[in-house]
Amino acid sequence: MELVQTQVEALDLWRRVTVTTVRSDAPDLTARQLAVLMTVRLQPAPHTVRGLAAALNVGKPAITRALDTLTRLGFVQRRRDPKDGRNVFVERTDKGDAFLDQLGHTILTGDAPARPRLELAS
């Protein structure tokens, strides 16, 4: 059960996932924002603004702005380094993890995200 073998299959997988995210009501993240979010989730901690800027080859202000957006969405959180007050650690959140889990599910299965429409029902 191979998910992708050829280049066309790889591109079509990317297309299906991209179209699904565009169609969904989930927030449309920039490539940079998504790269930050996934790096924080999948790469070993700790993550600093400087480190993320170096990893993504962009300026620090770009990281700060991406973190502003991701924090506003509740997908990551900032925490001051108690040892060195200049550093800011970027940490995962449950909401960010849920967003990425949904994306992973879409990549694997091609399904649109299960709609959390009834969250107020309980």
Next chain:
Amino acid sequence: MELVQTQVEALDLWRRVTVTTVRSDAPDLTARQLAVLMTVRLQPAPHTVRGLAAALNVGKPAITRALDTLTRLGFVQRRRDPKDGRNVFVERTDKGDAFLDQLGHTILTGDAPARPRLELAS
């Protein structure tokens, strides 16, 4: 040789490709722009503004703007329907195909795009 099996592997594949595109000097396309470009490339022709808007579940002005950007980049081209002057067909270009081929290569291999830095050398 399975490329992705688990959700974490799928997400990490997405992360590597996203980070590679962010780091590269290739134009950063919006998710919508990329969805339009891939749909034009991978789905059967013809493609109209209205059809793309329906497929991606966005308004027609959003498609027009995405086409403006993609046309400016030379990644797609517009052509009037000779049979019905109201329709605009969106067609592939060599440059758009090359961009997507590079993306497909990155997805399959994880490699950064081969730099076309020496194109003036010949």
Next chain:
DNA sequence: GCTCTTTGTTTCGATCTCGAATCAATTGGC
């Protein structure tokens, strides 16, 4: 021929992002 419908584009104000430069806060060297 005239009107209604369809298709794609443009305008509008608001919001967001960008890179470069500047700023504020903290730490380290001496």
Next chain:
DNA sequence: GCCAATTGATTCGAGATCGAAACAAAGAGC
């Protein structure tokens, strides 16, 4: 203690994008 270096945030003007509404052009129906 004091000054330079480091880190992250902020400002600035320019440019891009957004959704909704208004618009222009072409075709369809009668």
